[in-house]
Amino acid sequence: MNWYKFSSPKTFYPVAGSLAPYFLGVAGALLILGLYIAFFLAPTDFQQGEAYRIIFVHVPAAWMSMFVYLIMAGWSVVGLSLNSKLSYMMAQALAPTGAIFTFLALVTGSLWGKPMWGAWWVWDARLTSELILLFLYVGYMALHSALDDVRRADRATAVFALVSAVNVPIIYFSVKWWNTLHQGASVSLTQAPAMAKIMLMGMLIMSISFWMYTIGVALLRLQCIIAEREREIIWMNEAQRSE
Amino acid sequence: MKIAGILQALLWRDIKLAMRRQSDVVATLFFFVVAVSLFPLGIGSAPSLMHAIGPGVIWVAALLSSMLSLNRLFSSDYADGTLEQLLLVPMPLTLILAIKIFAHWIVAGLPLVILAPILGLQFDMGAKDIGILVLSLILGTPLLSLIGAIGAALILGMRGGGVLLAILVLPLYIPVLIFGAGAVTASVNGISPEGALSLIAAMLTLGVVFAPFAAAVALRISLE
């Protein structure tokens, strides 16, 4: 089968539309399963009581936020080396979802922190890294929307995604170091309680659910992006012909 | 050798141009001093507090000054068309940009390093700590110029580019800030700053090797 055929936005458009519901369906099913485990199957934690259960959303969301950024960087590399428009569009489609997960991780981290430490925000390593990651997502999306020339926007954001993705581990490492420097012993807000196997299962299922959701939603968003760009081309060609 | 001649000409040109617009350099320095003074005015000036926040404040101000000066790296050359000509020079754009960034640092970063000790005194820093401060800035400010150049290349010619530049570049600056200010804070607290300093040095090495290339790619994209 000629896979290259699908690298044309026009050809991929219907494929995206037909695949999306499957991914979203699986995501929904896994979400229900994951939440069931989170609320009913996982035991109450000795130290943290019931409030710790938010970990089942917080940790998968944090994992996804980093994972999606990596995938965006991956598509950016493909786009820059093969000059394929669809790759750039895919990266663009993933960004908002990644940002949402980052935001979700921050909010759930905050909600976890309040009963635990009495404060709505704690400058611990993970939350601070997530905050910086949110800045990077916002930067990516802001850069794309600020550039009028779509071609330049695609390629500039691809470069930015690559450069910042390479920096993400450096940022994470530096924030961890910063935390130990200023707070001595690692008092981590998000120090998860000792993991019972069922808890790990729960988080894994939630992560996969989020992942399926990401793919499904990105495919739908991709359709919108393809349609927008095609429309602009049609409009421009009509204007030219009428001249 | 032809390459050396070209690089020399470029270095001479950029520094000469900066010398003829000294107000730009002075403005950056002035911002540095003013920004530093804002913190005690905003937070309070108890000596123990000054001692504690000194390294961080000076580093944040240096970072912001550095970022404000990034505009000058490409904007004037872009406006009069000389930037395009630089792309047509028979030399790798990576090398060309490395020289431009170096020239930019001499004019925008080095003055900050020279002024820092005086500001350190404002925060009651001892001689040893001031030494570490200067060292951290000598290693850190070139890195800020290098990373910043990538951002400046990406937003070339955009209206309202300054704000967008900040959004793009400040998150990438954070590790430099953490280790730079961290080195000085460590020294102030009697811990060895060696670890942090060597990390900045390592990042600087990576930056020197990769940032000009990334900036070159970004510049070609912006000038198409």
Added chain:
Amino acid sequence: MLKVRALECRRGASLLMSDFNMSLEAGQLIHLQGANGTGKTSLLRIISGLSTQETGKVLWNDVDIRTAREDYSSNLIYIGHQPAIKDDLTVLENLTVSLKLNGVNVDIKRLGEALEVVGLARRKNLPARVLSQGQRRRLSLARLWLDQRPLWILDEPFNALDVQANKLLEERLDQHLVSSGMCILTSHHTPNIDKKLLTEVSLGL
């Protein structure tokens, strides 16, 4: 020898040219014509390597220019719409720098002569800021009397030039073509050079 094959060029979402072919040989001048917006400047920028095309190739001596960028760059002079002059440098410094950056070593005497030819000798130590549009254009063209590269890519070089400067440039173009140079340029009027050496190419779908 320059060849352009099956070039497709876009600006934004509009297609400027499709399957465009062209070749330029030593001793030939191509006068690129077309209404506003037909892609003349875009084509020149693609040929000089500043922009990239959608599809198609630009070949210099049968080598794709994208694979041998520096080698190609050392064979061309591109002068675009903007005079590419630093306001804060003097006329002489501007010319010196633009040549040195391209690895061309010229002594001060020849620089002086070139400035003499374009009529800027008396202003050579003035900052370029004080020059008029026409004088700036002449300064940016001064390179052509000092640099021996074969391929000239000139975008509206006659812009803002007075009658005398016009003639000077045309004479220089003639000289260049006769010594096996080649040139592609855009202009509102046809340059007054030997008709045998001139080719007209029109753009516009």
